Amino acid sequence: MPLSHEHQVTLLKDILTNHQSDCCGSVAECEQLERLVKSLMVNAQVDQNVKTILQEVYQYGQHGAQTADLDQHILSNQENLSQWVSDIGQFS
Template sequence: MPLSHHDQVNLLKDILSNQQTDCCGSVAEYQQLERLIKSLMVNTNVDGNIKSILQDVYQYSQNGVNASDLEQHIQTNQGQLSQWVNDIGQFS
């Protein structure tokens, strides 16, 4: 059974929140973020306001996949992670 877009948004928020809190992540998590975002971007039921956030998170994910130091990548983006989690929470 596929995840609803609400479930996908909540999963996205959970991954970002965990990365922010734990200050660690994995390439697999970034790849999962990319898949979630691609699915949400084409879903017409997703609030248009969240799509600009999704584009930013997608860029963050791509940079994470290619980062040589994942912990540093997350630390560098702490402020953004916090903002994204809050913003996404308003739409989920």
């Protein structure tokens, strides 16, 4: 059974929050972010303001999955992670 868009947003925020608080993550989490964003981008129920943020999250996930130093990638995006979680929370 597929996740509802509300559950997808919650999962997305959980991964971003974990990256922000732990300053580390896995390639699998970055790939999961990409899949979640793709699914949410085609969902008409998702607020257009969230879709703008999702574009940034998708790029973050892509770079994270491809980087040689994922922890440094996460560390250098700490401010973005915090902002994305906050912004997504406002619109969802």
